[in-house]
Amino acid sequence: MTTINTEFETELINSGxxxxxxxxxxxxxxxxxxxTDVQGRILEVNDNxxxxxxxxxxxLIGQNHxxxxxxxxxxxxxxxxxxxxxxxxxxxxxxxxxxxxxxxxWVDTTIVxxxxxxxxxxxxxxxxxxxxxQKWIVQHLERLAHHDPLTGLPNRASILNSIQNTINRxxxxxxxxxxxxxxxxxxINDSLGHELGDKLLQEISHRLRKAVRVSDSIQxxxxxxxxxxxxxxxxxxxxxxxxxxDRLMETFSQPYELCGHTIYSEASIGIVTSEHFxxxxxxxxxxxxxxxxxxxxxxxxxxxxxxxxxxxxxxxxLYIENQLRDVISRDxxxxxxxxxxxxxxxxxxxxxxxxxxxxxxxxxxxxxxxxPTAEEIGMIIPIGNFVIDAACRQFGEWRKSLGxxxxxxxxxxxxxxxxxxxxxxxxxxxxxxxxxxxxECLHLEVTESIIMxxxxxxxxxxxxxxxxxxxxxxxxxxxGYSSLSCLCDFPIDVLKLDKEFIKKxxxxxxxxxxxxxxxLADQLGLEVIAEGIETPEQLALLRKLGCKYGQGYxxxxxxxxxxxxxxxxxxxxxxxxxxxx
Ligand code: C2E
Ligand code: MG
Ligand code: MG
Numbered sequence: 001m002t003t004i005n006t007e008f009e010t011e012l013i014n015s016g017x018x019x020x021x022x023x024x025x026x027x028x029x030x031x032x033x034x035x036t037d038v039q040g041r042i043l044e045v046n047d048n049x050x051x052x053x054x055x056x057x058x059x060l061i062g063q064n065h066x067x068x069x070x071x072x073x074x075x076x077x078x079x080x081x082x083x084x085x086x087x088x089x090x091x092x093x094x095x096x097x098x099x100x101x102x103x104x105x106w107v108d109t110t111i112v113x114x115x116x117x118x119x120x121x122x123x124x125x126x127x128x129x130x131x132x133x134q135k136w137i138v139q140h141l142e143r144l145a146h147h148d149p150l151t152g153l154p155n156r157a158s159i160l161n162s163i164q165n166t167i168n169r170x171x172x173x174x175x176x177x178x179x180x181x182x183x184x185x186x187x188i189n190d191s192l193g194h195e196l197g198d199k200l201l202q203e204i205s206h207r208l209r210k211a212v213r214v215s216d217s218i219q220x221x222x223x224x225x226x227x228x229x230x231x232x233x234x235x236x237x238x239x240x241x242x243x244x245x246d247r248l249m250e251t252f253s254q255p256y257e258l259c260g261h262t263i264y265s266e267a268s269i270g271i272v273t274s275e276h277f278x279x280x281x282x283x284x285x286x287x288x289x290x291x292x293x294x295x296x297x298x299x300x301x302x303x304x305x306x307x308x309x310x311x312x313x314x315x316x317x318l319y320i321e322n323q324l325r326d327v328i329s330r331d332x333x334x335x336x337x338x339x340x341x342x343x344x345x346x347x348x349x350x351x352x353x354x355x356x357x358x359x360x361x362x363x364x365x366x367x368x369x370x371x372p373t374a375e376e377i378g379m380i381i382p383i384g385n386f387v388i389d390a391a392c393r394q395f396g397e398w399r400k401s402l403g404x405x406x407x408x409x410x411x412x413x414x415x416x417x418x419x420x421x422x423x424x425x426x427x428x429x430x431x432x433x434x435x436x437x438x439x440e441c442l443h444l445e446v447t448e449s450i451i452m453x454x455x456x457x458x459x460x461x462x463x464x465x466x467x468x469x470x471x472x473x474x475x476x477x478x479x480g481y482s483s484l485s486c487l488c489d490f491p492i493d494v495l496k497l498d499k500e501f502i503k504k505x506x507x508x509x510x511x512x513x514x515x516x517x518x519x520l521a522d523q524l525g526l527e528v529i530a531e532g533i534e535t536p537e538q539l540a541l542l543r544k545l546g547c548k549y550g551q552g553y554x555x556x557x558x559x560x561x562x563x564x565x566x567x568x569x570x571x572x573x574x575x576x577x578x579x580x581x
Contacts, residue, residue: 032107032128035114038086038121040065052107052130054100065126070104072096081111085124088113094131106135148222150198151205159221159229163281166233176241176273178230178303179288180208180248181296183266185226192261199258200265201226211251212244229285238273245269245303268296269303276306290314320370323359324379328386332358335390336558339567340411340529340551343543348568350409350443352551353391354558355383375417384418388431392442394561396435405568411443411473416450420457425464432468439469443494447475448486459490466491473529478517487524495521499532502552505541515545522546 032052035044042060050057053068060067069078073096084091091111096104107128116122146158154162166175182204189197201222208228212218217233230248232241252267270291278284287306294313295304304310327333337351357365374380391412398406418424432439444465450458462472473494474487478501487495497517504510514530521528530542533552542550559567 032130034060034065034126034128035123036065036126037123040124043123049128052099052105053097054103059100068097068099070096070098072104085111085113086121088121094135095128105130105132107131148224151202151222153205153209153228154219154221156221156223159219159223159231160281160285162219163231163284166231167277167279167281167284173233174235174238174240174274175231175233175277176235176238176271177284177288178232178241178245178248179270179272179285179292180228180230180252181268181292182226182252183268183296185265188263188265192263196258196261196263200256200263203256203258204228204252204265204267207251207254208248211248223285229288235273238275241271241273242303242305245271249301249303266301268292270295270306271303272306276308287311317373320365321373321377324370324374324377324383327357327379328382332360333383333386334358334560335387335394336560337394337407337564338551338558339407339556339564340409340549341555343530343539343548343550346555348405348407349549350411351407351564352411352445352558353387353413355387355413356558371415375415378417380415380417381421381423384415385423385427388412388427389434392431392435392437395441396437398565399437402565402568407568409441409443409471410437411445413445413475416446419446419450419461424461425468428465428470429468432470440471443471443473445473445475445496448477462491476531478513484520487520487526492526494527494529497528497530497547499552502530502532502534502538502542505538511541511545514542514547518546 031046032048033046034042034049036042042063042065045057045060050060053060055067081091081093090113091109093109094106095109096106098104108131109126109128111124111126113121114123114125146154148155163177182200185197185200188200204226205220205222205228208220208230212220212230212232214220219231219233221229221231223229230244232244235241249267249269252265256263256265270288270293272284272287272291276287278287287310290310291304291306294310295302298304334356336354336356338354339348340350340352341347342349355367355371357367357370359365371380374383391410395407395410414424428442428444431437432442446458446462465472471493472491473496474492475496476498477495478498486492495517497514501510501514505514518528527549528547530547530550531552533539533542533550533554535554538552539550539554556567
């Protein structure tokens with residue numbers, strides 16, 4: 001055990017500090033003790049002092065205390081300390097010292113002034129306790145509290161703090177916030193496994209750090225999931241943020257080689273600059289997030305900068321979101337029906353059900369404006385169930401009232417959330433039973449990207465629907481990920497060619513593509529319906545290519561149930577296009 005030597009003990013007693021055995025024992029046990037003169041020159045140290053500092057007693061005696069100073073503290077810190085003890089007061093605080101070999105250690109320090117017999121300040125007694133371990137634990141906990149353990153980047157709390165500081169500074173300097181979201185990350189994570197997903201996030205963080213060279217002016221953080229944020233401070237101009245975002249997009253789009261897989265992934269980036277700054281960090285992040293949302297939706301591969309137009313759009317979306325919640329009980333949803341015809345004869349083959357929302361203040365709202373929001377907030381399930389029930393009821397009534405003139409098939413759109421929901425099959429079964437609809441008359445339209453998204457659940461649900469006898473159409477074919485293998489793996493009956501193909505059917509490459517798809521579908525025993533036929537030329541071409549069915553404004557726009565019924569009963573007056581073919 002280290003002991004306080006006699007000379008040292010005398011000094012302590014003289015100082016009037018050490019007066020009990022208990023104190024001396026405590027000092028011997030853990031205390032690191034030094035006595036200095038008023039200038040800070042070391043007069044005496046104990047063994048613990050030598051041990052922790054790495055110096056011998058001989059090396060220390062006569063040296064100024066500054067020999068142990070690290071760069072962890074400011075001059076201000078030491079000035080305060082000296083001011084206190086010079087006034088004869090006790091100073092207490094935590095000091096980081098530097099040992100002989102350069103390592104740092106933290107000591108809880110009490111410096112007590114010592115007086116000589118004449119009552120004059122004669123020197124100082126410094127008693128220290130090693131707290132390096134506690135400090136390390138605290139630092140580690142702080143690191144955990146402010147950093148994301150997976151990527152080592154600062155976390156949400158940390159970047160919120162930095163952004164708030166930047167806002168509060170109000171120096172007039174330009175700054176910007178980039179909100180980065182990795183495209184299709186969920187798909188990669190689900191299909192290739194979470195371990196690889198984690199590796200991808202680490203690689204993305206690595207590229208992010210390298211590309212922006214983190215400094216006092218540039219900070220990068222992971223908000224969570226596949227979302228990252230970069231704070232750019234002291235910009236020469238706000239426009240510079242776009243240059244950084246462009247560089248990042250380029251960096252992220254390079255292929256990733258991970259565990260033998262080559263992964264292609266891009267990022268969508270939204271920017272908010274100090275020109276549109278808000279009072280709080282989270283509002284700034286929301287603005288950048290909004291811009292990112294816009295960038296992702298635009299699919300243009302370029303960053304979007306937040307502006308007031310975006311804010312208005314977001315407010316409208318929020319309004320729609322709030323209004324959507326009780327849209328069914330307010331009875332504002334209506335179904336329209338677009339005829340699907342046999343291209344050769346012009347005969348009515350079926351109808352596609354298209355939802356419309358008549359809002360008392362906003363007027364007509366198209367599905368593209370509210371279906372994505374309904375999906376986000378979960379309202380798509382009650383809305384989807386409403387569509388299935390109401391459409392089947394109407395279809396059942398037509399079968400009774402129109403007899404052989406009734407449309408033979410009913411096509412209902414189904415979104416991804418509905419396909420994933422465990423009640424879909426039961427809802428469909430109930431509707432076809434309730435309204436006595438032969439199951440083969442009902443077609444559910446799903447987009448190919450929906451099928452590719454979560455193939456296991458989708459396959460199961462589609463198989464169950466198939467077992468009921470219901471048909472499955474792949475909607476907007478050619479716009480999604482176009483994995484032709486899904487045509488073999490899934491129980492599909494119909495391919496609906498996306499209207500974009502038909503629109504571009506003046507170009508010979510598109511014509512070749514349409515032809516190839518019609519031949520492929522024929523070989524696989526699938527029917528083809530061309531969407532978006534608007535002109536007689538398009539119709540003639542599709543007929544020539546052997547496409548059997550189609551829909552589009554050339555025949556009819558989507559009609560209310562009453563108008564459709566009228567056009568069936570008196571085709572010449574109400575639906576000239578239908579009548580002409
Ligand atoms: P979709 O299933 O591909 O429906 C075809 C869309 O093309 C309809 O738009 C229709 O009005 C439009 N259209 C029809 N013929 C033509 C044409 O000749 N030219 C052009 N340019 N467009 C034509 P709408 O009604 O706005 O619906 C948009 C999308 O909203 C639908 O695309 C469908 O994905 C979704 N949707 C509609 N109703 C429902 C629904 O009840 N549930 C779900 N989940 N989605 C729905
Ligand atoms: Mg459709
Ligand atoms: Mg479609």
